[in-house]
Amino acid sequence: MSTTAYWWNAAGLFLLLLWTIQRWRGGWSWFFVSAVVAGAVSLIPFFGHPPRYWLSGLTPNMSVPLVVLVALSVVQRAADLRLFRRGDWAAAWIFGPIAALVLYPSALGLGLRNFDTYALGWPWLAWWPSLLLFGGVAAAAALLVGRGNRFGWILVAAAAAYWLRLQESNNFWDYLLDPLYAAVSLVAAVLLLVRRS
DSSP states (O other): OOHHHHHHHHHHHHHHHHHHHHTSOOSHHHHHHHHHHHHHHHHSOBTTBOHHHHHHHHOSSOOHHHHHHHHHHHHHHHHTOOSSOHHHHHHHHHHHHHHHHHHHHHHTTOSSTTOOGGGGGOTTTSHHHHHHHHHHHHHHHHHHHHTTOTHHHHHHHHHHHHHHTOSSOOOHHHHHOOHHHHHHHHHHHHHHHHHHO
């Protein structure tokens, strides 16, 4: 694993632990206590392995949206800021299940025969079809940013991280989506629909 990928995943794990601990109380004083506890827990081995080892079984590369959304949630709770508005969160929760429905069924062998949407993330394997993924994400980001939705900037950040190769993977999908983000956003999207009905 490259150094940047290691630190990206370590930061993601720390933020997830911090977010989990921080659910009990907000404010800056509790933030520092939570940060110390999360830092300690992220280093303590469980059954002979550090927590990042166990997390890599679920998601070897944490996606940019997951890490940024968790970081935003942590900062908003600690500082009582509204960096992300309700509509921004709604866009994040809607994007996750849509991306998951595009990616995961074909990865499981469902859908069109001999077609795997994960291959679209490698532009050198299928350049023209890959434009569907890159163009679709660019269009979604432009539409969201144009409407003042801040989630669009997270999609831009995912594309920038991909071009800078900040993760070990060379597939654009790994920068956009991971199983944890897909699962959380699916639950959040269902809750969003229930509240609106």
